[in-house]
Amino acid sequence: MPRTPTLEDVATRAGVSTATVSRCLNMPEKVVEATRQRVMEAVEALGYAPNFSARALVAKRTLTIGAVIPTMENAIFAEGIQAFQDILQAAGYTLLIASSGYDPATEAEAIRTLVARGADGLLLIGFDRDPALYSFLDKQGIPAVVAWAYDAAGPLVSVGFDSRAAMHHLACHAIGLGHRHIGMISARQSGNDRARARVEGVTEAMRDAGLGAPVLEETDYGIEEGAAAFSRLLDRDPALTLVMCGNDVLAAGATRQAEQHGLSVPRDISLTGFDDLELARLVTPALTTVRVPHRAMGEAAARTILAALAGETPSARLLPTDIKLRESLGPPRA
Template sequence: MAKLRSAPTLDDVAKMAGVSTATVSRCLNNPDRVVEATRQRVQTAVDALGYTPNFAARVMAARRSFTIGAIIPTMENAIFARGLQAFQEELHQRGYTLLVSSSAYKPEIEEEQIRTLIARGADGLLLIGHDRDPKIYDYLNQRKIPVLSAWSYAPEAPVPSVGFDNRAAMFELARHVIQLGHKRIGVISGIVEGNDRARMRVEGIRDAVNRLGADALALIETPYEIENGASAFRDLMQRERPPTAILCGNDVLAVGALRQAQEMGLDVPGDVSITGFDDIELARIVSPALTTVHVPHREMGRKAAQQLIDMVENQTAAEGEQLATHIVNRPSLGKPALT
């Protein structure tokens, strides 16, 4: 904090208004516990001095920070950016401030960030997904910090969650694809380790394939980059009996696949169908536009904020909430060619 002799304190206000600091504090925090006349007098002093309460002092004394911490893999990923934006808006409306960190998908960094945010007095924490060292949950639990997980709904997880069922959502999509007649399914998944969202999506496809009987399932796991989607696609299509449909774990990978298909002179969906997941802007912009699973990111961010604040304010565990997703049919998915 920039040190400046000029920053007025509660004391200054109290002196100017001719009351005690306790009264000033009450005017600011519990206006109804103070008689109107004094409140006015205090307000005048506050305005005259341009007083703004010192946050750190308030946190120390009240042992509350009105700050919520969020740790997301990266803000560069549109799905997090959007959800986080909604989360922040809701927080702001409820008088909280957002402290953000990103973990770059690295568990060690996430752990460090968790400690940092708690040390900073975050009243609650938003985390993404459920896959993490149980020790972290112990720590969180011992510290009694309200924690909510988003982007993945898992009722049996150690912390309540607001999100959707990645497995079921992907299952639906895979079923839809298989019922269109596709027998040879390719999968381009994001990295699964430490990422239950990615893992569950793959599981969903597996379920569908096993249940509905497709012939083959080729899987490639690769980091979240358009280029990686492209090379995975190339790899998949060069195999002996290339898939007729490729389900991608997210839209970014799918867009990479799509471009690579064009590069290779393949028609989508004539020669091969491609699907994504998330329904980010990119998915409707590419041509052919991408069949994908729509996820209500903004709603998720908003609800997560509401539930987390409830946890913080009422000291109760949140219910969590499962959000619905739906398949968005676009031209990148069609029937398999009649070979």
């Protein structure tokens, strides 16, 4: 196995010094045409690629941004992250993505890995994590921004939306339609402030209306999981006329399961989601859900981190959500 070529190999082959080769690569206008040509030929012939580690070591910056997202398995974060990446790329940055599988320890590990790899900045989802991580980031002097959640007073700048208010709004609407027996399928609340806020939104709306708390099932993300949770909910309370889900994926599973139970949606039971993924329009009946401005959020997050990198002190941004009324929500059965 041939040793991978270094700057020095190129320099020797081109008959110049390493400094000249380096200049050819980084500031081509600083070196005369003939030399540059010779160097470039050597680069080509050797299949030389600069060693990023060595470069990062001296340059103190990597033009890399890291993002730690809970999962890539479903589309919840895909669109926002794509937008985030688009803006970053245009600014010359590379995005490195790690996924935590909703596990705090894995997330902490991923954050440290990304920092160690010299990420110039970090994107995190939500605020729920060990405070030690915040002080770690602070000590490292690495700008980080939180997305998918909003807290003007949080330990990091954030770009997000108000899950609680959005869900509250949707629940109020459903209650207005006459629903009294409401169930909820939530993602695991531990370590997930978005999930918690959504449950709170529903709970408060019900309390305001003089109803008790929703019948709650907590589950992992996934269509199958949503389906199973729906069945459990129905077991616990057959009088339910509405099941609100913490996200569209769970709602899609619930929709499928309702069909299995021989229930017609929304005639026999209503269902709602959260996120407004493509999925929401695909299932039958189409899901009533909360529209989240994924793309705008990803872009805003990218701009925020770029601003922080430029030495500014960006402030938190709250983005509006709105309710998409589609077919899965109707009045309760008589």
